[in-house]
Amino acid sequence: MATEVSSRLFYHFLGALKRTHSFSNFSFPLGLPQTSMSYSASKTWISPQTKELETWTKIRDSIMRISPRSPFIPKTFADWLEHRLAIKEDQLRKVVRKIARISGRDDRQETTIHPVLGVKEIEDRRALVLARETIWRQSLESFPGRRLAPWPSYEEYKHEGDDRSKSGYRRFLPLPRDPGNVTVNWKQRKPLPQYLFDEVGRRTTVDNEEDKEPGLDELLAMEFVGASLILLLDS
Incomplete structure (x- = not known):
């Protein structure tokens, strides 16, 4: 029961x-009765x-x-x-x-969204993360000594997208390039160098440790600690 x-x-x-x-x-195989659906059904x-x-x-x-x-x-x-x-x-x-x-929530009540960092405005054109130079920031102004890359043309989009796909390669977004002269073809304009903070998957190919370029940790130490103190620590 x-x-x-x-x-x-x-x-x-x-x-x-x-x-x-x-x-x-x-x-x-429990020997329990099973009922067939129809002659056209493949499952029982x-x-x-x-x-x-x-x-x-x-x-x-x-x-x-x-x-x-x-x-x-x-x-x-x-x-x-x-x-x-x-x-x-x-x-x-x-x-x-x-x-x-x-059901207990009131969807009619608006959610208050506060601005980033309150009302404080940062005018150094650096990122909110670690205050590094990067393209991922709200300001559209370029850094001193660096020209602002123009928007890619249709030909560049097609070359990096459809043409690469037809050739058996992956699609890529166009690289930011130096504005240069508007009459110069986009292939002749050199790409703008990336900021150190924006580099992803950077590899060191030099075998000798002394000939290697300084990494991110060394560059950060030089900037925030000071070159003179680094020399004293190494001596």
């Missing part, structure tokens, strides 16, 4: 919630009760190998149904709490 009641309660919640696991791939319909029993059979065999003496695992099919029912009830409670939390 307890097994029948647990089974009915379990399948009631099983129908109310979407199944979180699929057991359609399990097939065990299996009742939820049969699927759950097949699942329990598989888990029971695994339990006997992994932890046969554990007091915390289901021992019978009725215990397995109670365990599954408890999981579904917990999922249902979480869904109900989430719906109540969402």
Whole structure:
């Protein structure tokens, strides 16, 4: 009687919630009756009760190998149904709490969005992260000594996109190039050098440690600590 009641309660919640696991791939020769759909159907319909029993059979065999003496695992099919029912009830409670939390919010109330750094304006044209020179900043003004790259032309977009793709290469965004003379073809204008903060995947190809270019850590130390102090530390 307890097994029948647990089974009915379990399948009631099983129908109310979407199944979180699929057991359609399990097939065990249990000798249980199966009903065919039609002569044109390639799959055989299996009742939820049969699927759950097949699942329990598989888990029971695994339990006997992994932890046969554990007091915390289901021992019978009725215990397995109670365990599954408890999981579904917990999922249902979480869904109900989430719906109540969402329903309790007032969507008509506008969300206050504060500006970055309050009302403080930074005029050095540096990034908000580590105050480094970078192109990823709000200001559109270029740094002293660096010209602002113009917007790429259609021909450059086509060359770096469709033409590269047809040749078997990946598409790339056009490089920022020196404005130069407007009559000069874009291929003849040299690319602008990247800022150190914007370089990604930089590799050192020199084998000799003394001939290597200074890395990011060394350059940061030179800028923030001072060259004279670095010389004293190295001496």
